[in-house]
Amino acid sequence: MAVVTRPDAPAGRGRKLVASPVAERAEEAGIEVLKPGRPREEGFLARLREIAPDCCPVVAYGALLPKSALDIPARGWVNLHFSLLPAWRGAAPVQHAVLAGDEVTGASTFQIEEGLDSGPVYGVLTEQVRPHDTSGDLLTRLAFAGSGLLVATMDGIEDGTLQAVPQPAEGVTLAPKIEVEDAKVDWAAPALRVDRVIRGCAPAPGAWTVFRDERLKLMSAVSAAGHDELALAPGELAVTKKAVYAGTGSHPLELVWVQPQGKKPMKAADWARGVRIEGGERLGD
Numbered sequence: 001m002a003v004v005t006r007p008d009a010p011a012g013r014g015r016k017l018v019a020s021p022v023a024e025r026a027e028e029a030g031i032e033v034l035k036p037g038r039p040r041e042e043g044f045l046a047r048l049r050e051i052a053p054d055c056c057p058v059v060a061y062g063a064l065l066p067k068s069a070l071d072i073p074a075r076g077w078v079n080l081h082f083s084l085l086p087a088w089r090g091a092a093p094v095q096h097a098v099l100a101g102d103e104v105t106g107a108s109t110f111q112i113e114e115g116l117d118s119g120p121v122y123g124v125l126t127e128q129v130r131p132h133d134t135s136g137d138l139l140t141r142l143a144f145a146g147s148g149l150l151v152a153t154m155d156g157i158e159d160g161t162l163q164a165v166p167q168p169a170e171g172v173t174l175a176p177k178i179e180v181e182d183a184k185v186d187w188a189a190p191a192l193r194v195d196r197v198i199r200g201c202a203p204a205p206g207a208w209t210v211f212r213d214e215r216l217k218l219m220s221a222v223s224a225a226g227h228d229e230l231a232l233a234p235g236e237l238a239v240t241k242k243a244v245y246a247g248t249g250s251h252p253l254e255l256v257w258v259q260p261q262g263k264k265p266m267k268a269a270d271w272a273r274g275v276r277i278e279g280g281e282r283l284g285d
Contacts, residue, residue, distance in 0.1 A: 001051050002032040004039075006062065040066040048072050055157055057150055058112065062091075067114055075157055077112040080150045082142045083175070084124055085110060086167045089117035090175035094142065095135045097175075098200035101192075102129055105138070107146035109153040111164045116174075120164030122153045134202035134220070178205055185209045187235035187284045190250040191223060206259070209235075209283040212275070216283065219257035219265055227252060235282040237272075244268040246283055 003026035008017040019027070026033045032051075036044035045068055055075040058065075070077060083093035085108040090096075097105040106126040111119040125145055129138060156162025183201040185194055185208065198218050201207040207218045224230060224245050230238055232247025239245075245252045255268035260275075 001053055002034055002047075004034045004036070004044075004056075004061070007035045007037055039063055039069050045069060045072070055154065057154055059146075059150070065112060070112060070114070078109055078122065078150070078153060078157065079112050079117070079119075080146050081108050081110060081117055082106075082139060082146065084108060084126065085117060085121055086170075086172040088173055088175040091177040093175040094139045095175070095178050095200045096173075097129060098133060098135050098138065099196050101196055105129055105142075107142050107149055109150055110167075118167060120166045122156065122162055122164050123149055125149050132199070132222075134199045136203045180205050180208075183207045185218060185284070187247065187282075188249045191225070191248040191253050192250070194248050194253060195221060195223065210285055211281075211283055214261045216261065217259035217265075218255065219259060221246075221253040221255050224252040224254045233282070235284040237277050237281050237283065239269075239272045239277050242269055244272045244277075 003022060005020045005022040005026070008019050008023075010016065011018040019033075023033050023035065034044055034047060039045075048069065049072055053073045056073050056077045058077055058079045065077060081089075081093065082105070083089075083097065084104075084106045087093075088096050088105075094105070104126055106124055108124045109122040110117070111122070113119040127138070127142055127145065153162065178201060183197065183205050185197055187194065187209070189197075198207040198221050202219055208215050209218060210216065227245070230245055230247075230252045232238055232245060232252050234247050234249055236247040237244065238247075238252070244255045246255055257265055258268045258271050259265040260271060
């Protein structure tokens with residue numbers, strides 16, 4: 001009946017206002033688009049009351065819905081959340097699943113209430129976290145699988161075959177937004193932890209470190225366990241013709257893709273050749 005999405009935002013070099021992809025898709029389909037700055041705006045609430053929707057599905061909206069909005073649709077608002085609730089309630093469930101080393105995660109549909117992702121659950125699906133998954137990889141798979149779960153949930157609500165089940169009180173974990181400072185690599189940490197930070201923060205906000213007083217984004221790395229000849233201190237770099245290694249609190253990691261400050265992503269070996277790394281140089285403060 002209508003689509004709710006964020007307001008148009010500046011984008012590109014010209015900083016022109018650009019509609020969200022959701023808004024563009026809705027307009028192509030001839031569906032009315034509502035773009036409230038905040039979902040408690042009276043004009044938005046008034047229009048929502050006029051539309052009088054039966055049920056409102058929500059994905060990654062990014063704003064808390066007030067009770068005045070929650071009360072309008074007869075069957076409420078149903079959110080698609082990318083975790084197995086009550087685990088990882090909050091803005092960054094996929095990133096936190098990777099950071100924590102979870103082997104299995106998934107998606108849940110639940111009835112939105114005033115609490116943070118605390119409403120009763122309609123349905124779930126599970127998804128294995130693969131050893132080299134970034135948050136972007138995992139979120140892409142969950143988005144495709146989750147779309148089917150959300151449609152099935154809406155169908156079950158409509159035909160009365162689906163009832164929401166309260167979340168258990170045990171097993172609650174929180175997944176707040178990953179800030180830039182959270183994505184800074186601690187080279188004294190074990191390689192396993194550094195690898196999780198790099199994968200968990202990719203593609204956004206991006207794990208990072210410092211090299212020669214400039215920020216260096218770390219986009220991917222792989223374990224270099226077994227390279228006994230590499231006795232590297234935390235953050236210390238070693239360069240061969242085809243590879244770049246960095247020491248950690250345990251065994252080294254091979255850096256695969258990096259992004260120097262103000263430049264495009266590049267292979268770590270190409271970056272190392274360009275900056276001419278000297279013996280003993282390190283990443284980090």
